[in-house]
Amino acid sequence: MIEILNGFLLIYFLILCSLSALVPILVKPIVACFSRPSYEERKLWDEILTLKNEQKEISMKDEFAAYSKLQRKINKLESELKENSQARLSKSIAVKGTVHIVLQAVIAFIVIISVICFRREPIVALHANLFPFSTILKYPSETPNAISTHMWVIMSNISIRTLLKPIVP
Template sequence: MAPEECYFNIPVLLISTTVSFLSVHSTIVEKPVFKWLSKQTGREQELQQQKLALKNEQSLLSMVDEFAKYSKLQRRINVIDRELEQIKGEKPTNSFVLQLGFTYGVKLVFALLLIVLSLYYRYTPVLYLGDKVNLMPFTNFICYPNEANYVSFYFWVMCCVTVARLI
């Protein structure tokens, strides 16, 4: 027997809305993870500080008048640049294949999670609209596989994904 008033299945509503939104906007998850993975190590920070100090010292010199000192500082800066490039090259986050795999991996995880949730909550209505609402001619589409005036998990996820893409 259906209740008289509208009601929401809050846990299912929150879970489905959140996962639907994250499946479309997976960069919300990806960006912090990439930022954490590509965070500079202590050695990189130290080299960057040394390079900045050498550049500041070099900017105080006249290239024409003190060419020997200027060139010596430039060689030291070049050594630091090579070491920084070597350190950055060793990091796995610089790999294009890894970034692409991680990006689509996150999307795949959310898609699989939506499939599992759809199977788990297939007979659980997300909300009931009440007896006063008539959904004709879309009743079967909105309610499947539930009774009339219930919004199914499938329809709710489809609406959430559509709205998330529009945002």
């Protein structure tokens, strides 16, 4: 039987551990805001499509010079577009790494500060005696057969990451 001694802290640390485990999923929409194609890239893409449509209307056999001229323009624009998209991709990777590290650091900082502030608060109490583990589980709390904040965070983190392993890459 389990008795919840501090429900607020129980939920609080579950949410923090869940957020920490879900950071890779949370990073994707944030990075998507920064890595959208620019106006120039969209304009280049539209121009390429227009030139390709013009090229389809020209007979390659009858007007080879005009067809080749359009093909050279298309190739030039496609190489420009490729360079721009590679630059955007490298920027996106840098932003993704930075956002991931910052989010993990902020959540870790909040968890550490919270564990320090609530270190003597027991989260749950067990009615059974878990000797020899009861001393480790309750430290630094003085409540017998309790699970301290430290242990609750460790157990929650391991449990949540194990449960979310199939979802989170």
